[in-house]
Amino acid sequence: xxxxxxxxxxxxxxxxxxxxxxxxxxxxxxxxxxxxxxxxxxxxxxxxxxxxxxxxxxxxxxxxxxxxxxxxxxxxxxxxxxxxxxxxxxxxxxxxxxxxxxxxxxxxxxxxxxxxxxxxxxxxxxxxxxxxxxxxxxxxxxxxxxxxxxxxxxxxxxxxxxxxxxxxxxxxxxxxxxxxxxxxxxxxxxxxxxxxxxxxxxxxxxxxxxxxxxxxxxxxxxxxxxxxxxxxxxxxxxxxxxxxxxxxxxxxxxxxxxxxxxxxxxxxxxxxxxxxxxxxxxxxxxxxxxxxxxxxxxxx
Amino acid sequence: xxxxxxxxxxxxxxxxxxxxxxxxxxxxxxxxxxxxxxxxxxxxxxxxxxxxxxxxxxxxxxxxxxxxxxxxxxxxxxxxxxxxxxxxxxxxxxxxxxxxxxxxxxxxxxxxxxxxxxxxxxxxxxxxxxxxxxxxxxxxxxxxxxxxxxxxxxxxxxxxxxxxxxxxxxxxxxxxxxxxxxxxxxxxxxxxxxxxxxxxxxxxxxxxxxxxxxxxxxxxxxxxxxxxxxxxxxxxxxxxxxxxxxxxxxxxxxxxxxxxxxxxxxxxxxxxxxxxxxxxxxxxxxxxxxxxxxxxxxxxxxxxxxxxxxxxxxxxxxxxxxxxxxxxxxxxxxxxxxxxxxxxxxxxxxxxxxxxxxxxxxxxxxx
Amino acid sequence: xxxxxxxxxxxxxxxxxxxxxxxxxxxxxxxxxxxxxxxxxxxxxxxxxxxxxxxxxxxxxxxxxxxxxxxxxxxxxxxxxxxxxxxxxxxxxxxxxxxxxxxxxxxxxxxxxxxxxxxxxxxxxxxxxxxxxxxxxxxxxxxxxxxxxxxxxxxxxxxxxxxxxxxxxxxxxxxxxxxxxxxxxxxxxxxxxxxxxxxxxxxxxxxxxxxxxxxxxxxxxxxxxxxxxxxxxxxxxxxxxxxxxxxxxxxxxxxxxxxxxxxxxxxxxxxxxxxxxxxxxxxxxxxxxxx
Numbered sequence: 001x002x003x004x005x006x007x008x009x010x011x012x013x014x015x016x017x018x019x020x021x022x023x024x025x026x027x028x029x030x031x032x033x034x035x036x037x038x039x040x041x042x043x044x045x046x047x048x049x050x051x052x053x054x055x056x057x058x059x060x061x062x063x064x065x066x067x068x069x070x071x072x073x074x075x076x077x078x079x080x081x082x083x084x085x086x087x088x089x090x091x092x093x094x095x096x097x098x099x100x101x102x103x104x105x106x107x108x109x110x111x112x113x114x115x116x117x118x119x120x121x122x123x124x125x126x127x128x129x130x131x132x133x134x135x136x137x138x139x140x141x142x143x144x145x146x147x148x149x150x151x152x153x154x155x156x157x158x159x160x161x162x163x164x165x166x167x168x169x170x171x172x173x174x175x176x177x178x179x180x181x182x183x184x185x186x187x188x189x190x191x192x193x194x195x196x197x198x199x200x201x202x203x204x205x206x207x208x209x210x211x212x213x214x215x216x217x218x219x220x221x222x223x224x225x226x227x228x229x230x231x232x233x234x235x236x237x238x239x240x241x242x243x244x245x246x247x248x249x250x251x252x253x254x255x256x257x258x259x260x261x262x263x264x265x266x267x268x269x270x271x272x273x274x275x276x277x278x279x280x281x282x283x284x285x286x287x288x289x290x291x292x293x294x295x296x297x298x299x300x
Numbered sequence: 301x302x303x304x305x306x307x308x309x310x311x312x313x314x315x316x317x318x319x320x321x322x323x324x325x326x327x328x329x330x331x332x333x334x335x336x337x338x339x340x341x342x343x344x345x346x347x348x349x350x351x352x353x354x355x356x357x358x359x360x361x362x363x364x365x366x367x368x369x370x371x372x373x374x375x376x377x378x379x380x381x382x383x384x385x386x387x388x389x390x391x392x393x394x395x396x397x398x399x400x401x402x403x404x405x406x407x408x409x410x411x412x413x414x415x416x417x418x419x420x421x422x423x424x425x426x427x428x429x430x431x432x433x434x435x436x437x438x439x440x441x442x443x444x445x446x447x448x449x450x451x452x453x454x455x456x457x458x459x460x461x462x463x464x465x466x467x468x469x470x471x472x473x474x475x476x477x478x479x480x481x482x483x484x485x486x487x488x489x490x491x492x493x494x495x496x497x498x499x500x501x502x503x504x505x506x507x508x509x510x511x512x513x514x515x516x517x518x519x520x521x522x523x524x525x526x527x528x529x530x531x532x533x534x535x536x537x538x539x540x541x542x543x544x545x546x547x548x549x550x551x552x553x554x555x556x557x558x559x560x561x562x563x564x565x566x567x568x569x570x571x572x573x574x575x576x577x578x579x580x581x582x583x584x585x586x587x588x589x590x591x592x593x594x595x596x597x598x599x600x601x602x603x604x605x606x607x608x609x610x611x612x613x614x615x616x617x618x619x620x621x622x623x624x625x626x627x628x629x630x631x632x633x634x635x636x637x638x639x640x641x642x643x644x645x646x647x648x649x650x651x652x653x654x655x656x657x658x659x660x661x662x663x664x665x666x667x
Numbered sequence: 668x669x670x671x672x673x674x675x676x677x678x679x680x681x682x683x684x685x686x687x688x689x690x691x692x693x694x695x696x697x698x699x700x701x702x703x704x705x706x707x708x709x710x711x712x713x714x715x716x717x718x719x720x721x722x723x724x725x726x727x728x729x730x731x732x733x734x735x736x737x738x739x740x741x742x743x744x745x746x747x748x749x750x751x752x753x754x755x756x757x758x759x760x761x762x763x764x765x766x767x768x769x770x771x772x773x774x775x776x777x778x779x780x781x782x783x784x785x786x787x788x789x790x791x792x793x794x795x796x797x798x799x800x801x802x803x804x805x806x807x808x809x810x811x812x813x814x815x816x817x818x819x820x821x822x823x824x825x826x827x828x829x830x831x832x833x834x835x836x837x838x839x840x841x842x843x844x845x846x847x848x849x850x851x852x853x854x855x856x857x858x859x860x861x862x863x864x865x866x867x868x869x870x871x872x873x874x875x876x877x878x879x880x881x882x883x884x885x886x887x888x889x890x891x892x893x894x895x896x897x898x899x900x901x902x903x904x905x906x907x908x909x910x911x912x913x914x915x916x917x918x919x920x921x922x923x924x925x926x927x928x929x930x931x932x933x934x935x936x937x938x939x940x941x942x943x944x945x946x947x948x949x950x951x952x953x954x955x956x957x958x
Contacts, residue, residue: 008780008781008782009782011859012776012781012782012783013776015775015780016773016776016788018768018769019769019770019792019834022769022825022828022829023795023829023831025810025825026825026826027795028795029806029810030804030807030810031798031802031806033806034805034806037805037806088699091695092696092699095695095696096696099689099692099696102693102696106696106700108941108944109700109703110700110703111944112704113703114884114951115884115936115937115939115940116933116936116937117887117888117905117906117909117936118890118906119890119906119910120906120929120933121706121710121933123909123925124709124710126913127709127925128709134723135724135727136725136726137727138709141727171702176951179951179952183952189390191388191389191390192392194386194388194392195386195388195392196405197359197378197380198358198379198384198386199405200379200406200410201380201405201406202409203688205408209405213394213396214395228799232799232801235890235891235906238890238910242910257801257805258891258894261805261808262808269805269809272805273805276802276805277802279799280799280801376678378681381677
């Protein structure tokens with residue numbers, strides 16, 4: 001009996017073995033290791049030696065102006081894009097749900113950015129917004145139609161660069177949010193709407209009192225994943241401003257981590273680890289706060 | 301409030317886009333529902349009864365025809381201006397609102413001079429809740445209620461604005477058997493107390509027969525018969541109505557009429573005065589059989605089921621449309637279980653004959 | 668019939684309200700569609716403008732009367748775009764294939780087999796779902812560098828294989844297959860592995876297709892890891908290739924050629940999307956955490 005049990009146990013673990021190997025080597029081990037790195041002071045990647053153990057890496061990172069700039073950029077990006085994209089997505093989804101003609105077509109169109117290469121389309125955005133010696137670019141053309149002056153959105157003032165970044169980020173995250181919200185809206189039982197209609201409920205009140213509460217779990221889900229995603233912003237930033245983000249004042253926390261790791265300013269895995277852990281702590285905190293708020297407000 | 305439907309028709313485009321044409325869900329309906337009555341719309345699923353209800357509530361627009369509430373033509377009126385209360389099959393209670401909030405929800409929509417204060421709303425909600433006996437449960441959420449309680453909340457919500465017409469879509473189908481009996485009595489009581497014209501939809505003939513003042517039998521979008529339950533049961537106008545009403549169902553046989561006598565097979569079972577010679581369907585209600593050793597009609601006995609007050613004799617017959625012939629006789633009768641044949645006489649007024657082509661009823665004079 | 672007039676008014680007011688609402692809705696929806704589609708239009712448009720025509724347009728034109736394919740020729744000859752393509756293809760196919768094998772075996776173990784420690788193992792798996800890639804990428808970078816796997820396919824592929832979430836998705840799907848099928852197969856003497864291949868995989872095909880497509884999209888668009896681990900152009904993927912083109916270009920700022928490259932690397936996924944539209948959208952709404 002004992003032998004039989006261990007035999008079947010062995011079989012189970014055998015099936016799991018490949019997954020465990022991959023996860024162990026590229027997830028569990030690195031996860032432990034990153035904490036160790038972050039406390040090893042003066043680590044030298046060539047000789048793989050370090051001076052001592054302590055929190056110096058954290059204090060270095062926290063005092064690094066590049067890091068502070070990255071934190072500021074990231075927070076701005078999060079605070080602007082998460083609420084804005086969620087609200088716009090909600091409006092579009094409600095609109096989409098109320099029509100029949102063109103609905104499938106529009107749904108397909110709205111989803112397109114999801115399957116396109118962030119780097120590639122980012123390049124298109126860069127060109128649309130860029131002002132060069134030969135041309136003011138497409139966006140400036142529109143601004144000038146309305147009587148404004150040309151602005152260089154890519155190499156110009158900080159707010160202009162932030163605007164492009166937020167715009168592109170919203171453009172990129174929209175397909176997912178629209179898809180989730182249209183699915184959620186479509187799954188609300190039609191009878192609720194009929195019941196409200198028989199009672200003479202106005203459209204706005206139906207939306208506020210029935211639709212919103214019914215899809216509130218999905219909205220909170222989007223807000224939480226939106227926060228996490230926006231805090232990890234990186235490739236869309238690179239797509240627009242290139243790899244030298246510190247010079248462009250447009251670096252993000254993740255960008256800072258990679259810069260510390262590799263490239264011209266790289267070779268400091270300890271600093272990178274400390275920064276990554278700080279990022280993780282921020283995300284964890286925000287997510288917990290989100291969950292607490294959602295517990296209070298999501299009806300179910 | 302009297303409700304009148306006049307030539308009401310509703311067509312839908314075919315769901316399967318490959319097949320062109322339309323589905324006629326409701327076909328040229330005309331009937332009048334008297335004020336203050338409880339009406340059962342009865343028919344097999346897909347017969348258009350729910351569509352009829354939606355047309356009356358205003359959730360769907362008819363293709364043609366008119367609807368009147370009293371003297372008002374409400375055909376093109378949006379639902380909120382009709383003054384209807386609607387109870388959905390799945391109740392459609394808002395899961396995030398308490399019972400009280402659910403009931404006051406319709407009241408909060410009132411505008412202008414009809415607008416109520418909070419106290420008035422709570423007062424009205426409480427009245428409605430008392431009527432359906434759920435005033436103890438006001439602060440609970442729907443998920444904390446049993447199916448029967450949810451049903452009552454839904455009725456209270458539909459009643460709170462004192463609608464001119466109350467509509468119930470399959471009100472009992474989501475309840476278990478015991479609750480169903482109880483709730484249907486409850487619906488009857490509430491309707492009696494409020495005197496609101498009430499129309500409910502069901503596919504369960506027993507349910508419809510037991511509580512309705514009148515029933516309307518439908519099939520494939522066509523109204524077949526309307527009348528008091530007992531009348532419709534006793535005098536169905538065609539084979540469909542006869543087979544749809546009654547449990548156990550009516551026994552149907554192939555038969556023919558010759559010389560004013562009804563034959564099933566070789567056996568002359570009944571005298572039918574004034575009927576021409578022709579092939580017919582013969583319907584015999586289970587209670588239409590009389591156990592009689594010398595009776596004209598013989599079946600092959602399968603078994604006898606004793607149900608206390610009654611005995612159900614289950615037999616077979618070569619010309620029967622049903623796999624078994626079921627007859628219900630009083631328990632006082634004695635039946636020889638060992639024998640292979642069982643002989644019956646038929647009660648004339650429980651025996652119905654129908655034209656073979658049109659399936660219309662053929663009337664004859666019973667002795 | 669005074670009342671009828673009243674009703675007519677109500678009816679007409681409702682009609683007008685409805686129409687206005689509909690119009691506004693359509694205008695907004697179409698506006699967003701334009702915002703979504705415009706970059707695609709612009710990249711295609713720019714990619715067929717000739718270099719000289721593009722640079723002479725101080726005010727960009729919204730159309731061109733003399734489209735040229737020269738830029739596409741440049742994109743494939745001036746930079747090793749074909750090489751990037753082949754690399755990405757190899758990377759995508761191999762990574763997805765290995766992942767499918769690994770997650771199918773794991774999901775089968777979790778869904779079907781009974782063994783000691785299964786529950787604990789599953790909880791650990793689930794908790795790993797919450798670990799952000801950014802946290803583990805540092806050590807992986809060091810590991811791969813130490814094993815001398817930089818600028819190699821194993822270095823690119825191995826750390827990209829696992830997706831814990833897909834194990835979870837597949838396991839849920841496997842569990843919906845009734846136990847009776849398994850016992851019926853056991854009675855007939857079918858081995859576990861044969862049961863997996865002959866029964867479970869065919870039944871779960873829709874989910875496997877979804878997972879495959881999502882992984883392909885992920886691989887095709889991956890940028891960060893390839894960037895860290897390759898600096899030899901011979902191993903660049905399309906994302907890195909695009910970034911390289913952007914930074915070092917075609918020797919000069921040749922934006923039409925750049926756009927041609929962008930079109931070329933965008934097209935495969937868009938075609939994939941248009942073919943598998945339903946599966947992709949369903950899969951993303953179900954497996955949405957990857958948003």
